[in-house]
Amino acid sequence: MSAFSDKNGVLHAEDIPLPRLAGEYGTPAYVYSADGIRKAVRGLQAAFEKTLPAPAQPLIAFACKANSNIAVLKLMAGMGLGADVVSGGEMERALAATIPANRIVYSGVGKSAREIRDALERGIYQFNVESAPELERIATLAAAAGTIAPVALRFNPDVEAGTHAKITTGREDNKFGLPYGEVKRLYAFAAGHAWLNPVGLSMHIGSQLTSLLPYREAFGRMAALTKALRADGMSIGRLDLGGGIGVTYQDESPLSLEDYAGLVRDIILPLDARIMLEPGRLLVAESGMLLTRVEYLKQTDNRRYVILDAGMNDLMRPALYDAWHTVRPVIRRPGETSACDIVGPVCETGDTFALGRPLPPLEEGDLVALMTAGAYGFAMASTYNTRPLPPEILVDGDRIAIIRQRGSVQDILKDETIPAWLD
Ligand SMILES: *Cc1c(COP(=O)(O)O)cnc(C)c1O
16 A cells, blocks of 8 residues: 555545545644555665674664654554654653663754753663763763763764755764764773763764765774774774665655665674664655645736645745655646646745646645655644644554644643733
């Protein structure tokens, strides 16, 4: 079964026609396919099962920030996945979804003291450490708590990921990770510290990668660093290779998962460490869409605008990264295509989903799907313009679950107060 497919001229999520979801739950709404997510997870697992021996199978820690709904995380938990979290909030989500603490990796450049204390108390599997002051802070808090902190040092391999500047993370000149020399110094510091347990290295070079080359280069550098640290007497038990595997939004040809696993077998497996992965986008992007309705058609002298009821606050990727999302009418009207600018209702020029996109005829009230929105879609949504958050709907065969209710204006206003002295 395909996550989203056309049946008799009507776009479906698995067995459910989208007009039915729109009718019952309104628009805009995120719609996810459980089967699509399961297939993506199985695809990655299968590539490694084929390529690596059974005892060397990686721990797959789903990068929750891509889609952190607890129902999605529960689906991941049921397939044996761990989680990569970047905040105390995400850690609580992963735990709420029954992902055990010993499968949760804590990443991020700005871990607060409180987040570190909570993660220690919960028995987190490892902190991926990004700076010397962070390592010192973890050491101090671990000593105070009387708990030994498992730490992996995030190594910045300084490779060009060939992806959008706002999602590249493995260059020397961005805020992520530690350079080679710094890793050696800090690893030795951690090894000599009573409250730190240096368990290995981690890296994450960027997102939406469609070529193996940056991985090949980065894995090679990680292997060299592992050998150098071991030569200094350090013990490296885990190698966390990060995430970043890309998907098809438009016409990208994604890298082959078997080739990726082959690279891991050739470069990382011989190092005899526990292999860990942190995929986010790969596991959820193609299994989600944003279902919207056409509010207005607006024709100016030279442009045809399609104004949707979804805006950049609901799906931020086009405004943030100039990202492409396929725009698909749920029911295709017959007739010639014409170039349309697909925009939202938010008062920003950046609130544009697509420019000059050829689309078949549309009318007010028509349903339109913004495809491939399962990753960094709802997770980045905001209430900008005081627009309530959209609901999230999970379809599984012919089953429908509202895994997050639509927000309301009361929700937004309830945390605000007018000081008495303004009255
Ligand atoms: C965002 C992130 C990931 C996931 O990246 P994807 O491109 O979604 O696979 C993995 N690890 C870290 C540390 C991240 O920040």
